[in-house]
Amino acid sequence: MHIRKQRLLTPGPTPLYPPALHAMMASDIHHRTEEFRTVYKSALAGLKAVYGTTNDVLCMAASGSGAMDASVSNLFSRGDKVIVCTAGKFGERWVEIARAYGLDANVLEAPYGSVVTPDRVEEALRAEPGTKGVFIQASESSTGAEHDIESIGKMVRKTDAIFVVDAITGLGTMPLDIEAWGLDVVIGGSQKAFMIPPGLAFLSVSPKAWELGKSATLPHYYFDLKKEKKSGDGGESTWTPATSLILALNEALLYIRGMGMAKLVENAQLLARATREAAVALDLKLFATRPGSSLTAICPPAGMSSAVIVKGFKQKFGAVITGGQGSMKNEIFRLAHLGYFDFSDLFSVIAGLELILRANGHRVELGKGVAAVQTVYEAAEVGVQAAA
Amino acid sequence: MHIRKQRLLTPGPTPLYPPALHAMMASDIHHRTEEFRTVYKSALAGLKAVYGTTNDVLCMAASGSGAMDASVSNLFSRGDKVIVCTAGKFGERWVEIARAYGLDANVLEAPYGSVVTPDRVEEALRAEPGTKGVFIQASESSTGAEHDIESIGKMVRKTDAIFVVDAITGLGTMPLDIEAWGLDVVIGGSQKAFMIPPGLAFLSVSPKAWELGKSATLPHYYFDLKKEKKSGDGGESTWTPATSLILALNEALLYIRGMGMAKLVENAQLLARATREAAVALDLKLFATRPGSSLTAICPPAGMSSAVIVKGFKQKFGAVITGGQGSMKNEIFRLAHLGYFDFSDLFSVIAGLELILRANGHRVELGKGVAAVQTVYEAAEVGVQAAA
Numbered sequence: 054m055h056i057r058k059q060r061l062l063t064p065g066p067t068p069l070y071p072p073a074l075h076a077m078m079a080s081d082i083h084h085r086t087e088e089f090r091t092v093y094k095s096a097l098a099g100l101k102a103v104y105g106t107t108n109d110v111l112c113m114a115a116s117g118s119g120a121m122d123a124s125v126s127n128l129f130s131r132g133d134k135v136i137v138c139t140a141g142k143f144g145e146r147w148v149e150i151a152r153a154y155g156l157d158a159n160v161l162e163a164p165y166g167s168v169v170t171p172d173r174v175e176e177a178l179r180a181e182p183g184t185k186g187v188f189i190q191a192s193e194s195s196t197g198a199e200h201d202i203e204s205i206g207k208m209v210r211k212t213d214a215i216f217v218v219d220a221i222t223g224l225g226t227m228p229l230d231i232e233a234w235g236l237d238v239v240i241g242g243s244q245k246a247f248m249i250p251p252g253l254a255f256l257s258v259s260p261k262a263w264e265l266g267k268s269a270t271l272p273h274y275y276f277d278l279k280k281e282k283k284s285g286d287g288g289e290s291t292w293t294p295a296t297s298l299i300l301a302l303n304e305a306l307l308y309i310r311g312m313g314m315a316k317l318v319e320n321a322q323l324l325a326r327a328t329r330e331a332a333v334a335l336d337l338k339l340f341a342t343r344p345g346s347s348l349t350a351i352c353p354p355a356g357m358s359s360a361v362i363v364k365g366f367k368q369k370f371g372a373v374i375t376g377g378q379g380s381m382k383n384e385i386f387r388l389a390h391l392g393y394f395d396f397s398d399l400f401s402v403i404a405g406l407e408l409i410l411r412a413n414g415h416r417v418e419l420g421k422g423v424a425a426v427q428t429v430y431e432a433a434e435v436g437v438q439a440a441a
Numbered sequence: 442m443h444i445r446k447q448r449l450l451t452p453g454p455t456p457l458y459p460p461a462l463h464a465m466m467a468s469d470i471h472h473r474t475e476e477f478r479t480v481y482k483s484a485l486a487g488l489k490a491v492y493g494t495t496n497d498v499l500c501m502a503a504s505g506s507g508a509m510d511a512s513v514s515n516l517f518s519r520g521d522k523v524i525v526c527t528a529g530k531f532g533e534r535w536v537e538i539a540r541a542y543g544l545d546a547n548v549l550e551a552p553y554g555s556v557v558t559p560d561r562v563e564e565a566l567r568a569e570p571g572t573k574g575v576f577i578q579a580s581e582s583s584t585g586a587e588h589d590i591e592s593i594g595k596m597v598r599k600t601d602a603i604f605v606v607d608a609i610t611g612l613g614t615m616p617l618d619i620e621a622w623g624l625d626v627v628i629g630g631s632q633k634a635f636m637i638p639p640g641l642a643f644l645s646v647s648p649k650a651w652e653l654g655k656s657a658t659l660p661h662y663y664f665d666l667k668k669e670k671k672s673g674d675g676g677e678s679t680w681t682p683a684t685s686l687i688l689a690l691n692e693a694l695l696y697i698r699g700m701g702m703a704k705l706v707e708n709a710q711l712l713a714r715a716t717r718e719a720a721v722a723l724d725l726k727l728f729a730t731r732p733g734s735s736l737t738a739i740c741p742p743a744g745m746s747s748a749v750i751v752k753g754f755k756q757k758f759g760a761v762i763t764g765g766q767g768s769m770k771n772e773i774f775r776l777a778h779l780g781y782f783d784f785s786d787l788f789s790v791i792a793g794l795e796l797i798l799r800a801n802g803h804r805v806e807l808g809k810g811v812a813a814v815q816t817v818y819e820a821a822e823v824g825v826q827a828a829a
Contacts, residue, residue: 055700056708056781057705058781058783058785060785132554312443312444316443317443319443367820370783370784372785393444393446395445395759397445399787400788400789400791400792401786404788404792404814405788406817412822419808419816420807420809420810420812422806423811424807427792427796430798434800
């Protein structure tokens with residue numbers, strides 16, 4: 054075990070798609086040229102295609118949090134009544150942004166690991182017909198839980214409120230039917246299922262959201278969605294774009310479109326299912342009541358801190374996985390599936406997990422978790438053959 | 442299984458060490474500058490360090506076969522009596538080179554999978570005291586067999602013959618004590634345990650070999666060891682060097698030296714041992730009677746062609762492994778360990794192998810081969826802790 058390859062196995066940044074990484078080498082290009090406009094237009098068209106929407110999809114040099122900020126500062130006004138669903142650290146970020154901009158937020162909180170159920174949103178919408186927006190995470194990355202976006206979206210669309218979905222880890226890991234479900238703003242980030250480094254945020258905007266934005270009065274400058282939309286229509290970005298990342302994005306989108314977004318989602322779903330089966334085989338409990346497919350949050354055996362597992366992956370196998378955030382720090386570890394992950398990755402991860410658990414006193418029959426993953430692989434393969 | 446990462450798992454080219462790959466981006470450098478001389482000198486010093494010798498070590502823009510050619514054309518004369526040990530496709534290459542240059546070769550042949558034993562070399566040396574050279578593979582990559590280089594070297598050193606060792610897959614996978622064992626010429630290649638792409642050949646030359654070269658009369662031009670030695674002493678190569686590869690080599694050598702060549706060897710040995718244990722657990726037979734650690738050649742189950750396994754790795758897991766060469770084509774598949782391989786790679790490979798075998802009708806209990814690998818990992822880890 055003298056060689057331990059560095060393996061990035063976190064729910065973001067995720068493993069890089071190598072041709073996208075190599076495309077970044079072509080960054081000696083000026084962004085106000087026809088050559089770059091061709092790349093930029095292609096990337097924007099690709100984003101629209103993988104989002105699967107006719108709504109506008111914008112791209113900005115920022116992390117996903119920038120797009121969250123932009124959705125508030127561009128579409129709302131101080132004092133607007135909104136509903137904020139929070140079931141983890143990223144839900145808390147919505148709360149912070151809403152407060153920073155002086156929105157009047159009705160916070161629907163669910164305990165970590167749990168989700169805000171559609172009926173609570175329905176009740177809150179009924180209680181306040183003047184609600185201008187509902188904020189949520191599609192996938193709450195801090196706990197691995199997935200919200201019922203379809204049900205909530207279909208409720209919100211019947212009201213005057215817009216539905217603002219942080220899908221930063223939801224895109225590419227769960228179906229998100231933007232038009233049919235009424236998802237007015239859908240936010241993504243480059244370092245997630247898009248398989249490229251951090252630095253780009255994406256944001257789809259529905260006609261209903263644009264309409265609300267017309268009367269919005271909150272101040273903003275860098276994040277100007279209207280300006281960005283106009284620039285994008287001309288094949289440019291408003292400000293200097295992160296050219297290397299746009300080149301990478303364009304390459305990754307070609308790959309994702311070639312595979313099909315539905316298959317990328319299915320890939321994550323399969324890996325998540327296999328991981329849940331492995332956890333059961335290793336007598337470990339899942340943390341989320343409604344686990345999604347972007348990542349699986351697993352509780353360590355009783356008496357073992359998850360920090361031991363995170364450290365074990367790094368020390369024994371050179372792999373970076375994540376523990377819990379905030380109060381969940383030692384309570385969970387998170388295995389990622391979003392983006393450029395495959396079964397071969399998962400075989401290694403579970404084999405490594407078995408060794409780490411044993412080294413720390415948990416009884417594990419070697420190969421049992423791996424066998425659970427292999428069984429899911431075999432069943433999926435049979436399914437594919439049957440469907441063909 | 443919609444995502445299948447391309448994984449290069451062959452015994453050469455081997456997986457690339459990422460920082461070495463990235464270093465190639467600095468190739469906009471001229472080779473006749475002080476800047477590049479610094480890199481080149483560092484690479485040559487690094488080669489000497491990992492070879493573990495005070496002999497000269499030369500570097501040439503060529504594949505390993507070029508260095509094999511050079512060792513004959515620079516050190517021998519037409520009609521020279523030599524002994525050629527051959528136990529596979531690479532031994533046959535020595536025979537071809539010896540014949541191309543008109544050497545008088547006594548060919549000691551061993552069947553594929555077997556090795557030429559030291560007693561046969563001893564007998565041949567005794568039978569012809571005028572023998573000028575003995576040629577051999579340290580590790581015969583076509584079969585996975587390893588020659589007893591120490592024993593044979595110690596015999597050859599007592600004679601006037603020089604010992605020319607193709608260690609292209611031997612370096613970094615087995616101990617090779619150049620001075621103590623009398624290894625006069627030791628040949629390496631960049632795309633093996635050196636973890637970088639193909640294109641560079643290495644060659645150590647002992648004083649005894651230089652001495653023989655003085656009276657050598659075979660014609661040669663590009664491959665001129667004396668010239669190369671003189672150029673190298675000045676921090677340059679005779680001809681235009683493959684700058685990108687030298688930059689990569691320099692980076693990889695820093696990594697290998699940091700780890701220690703002995704540990705790189707041990708890494709391959711551990712992975713090879715674990716692979717052999719997995720093969721046994723899966724009821725598969727090893728092909729080589731004296732298996733080395735550069736790769737493990739495994740026979741498929743009776744009635745199954747190894748081509749099915751090679752194809753299975755590619756189709757199911759995007760991984761490139763190798764079958765047999767020539768008449769061994771369908772008889773074996775080869776799993777590599779040399780260079781930048783780790784246990785996490787092996788967990789995946791064996792989990793994948795289990796699924797491929799099952800899909801083709803071989804009875805396999807899922808996870809059993811992986812458990813064998815994990816057991817070797819655990820034992821090695823305990824050994825490391827006990828030694829610490």
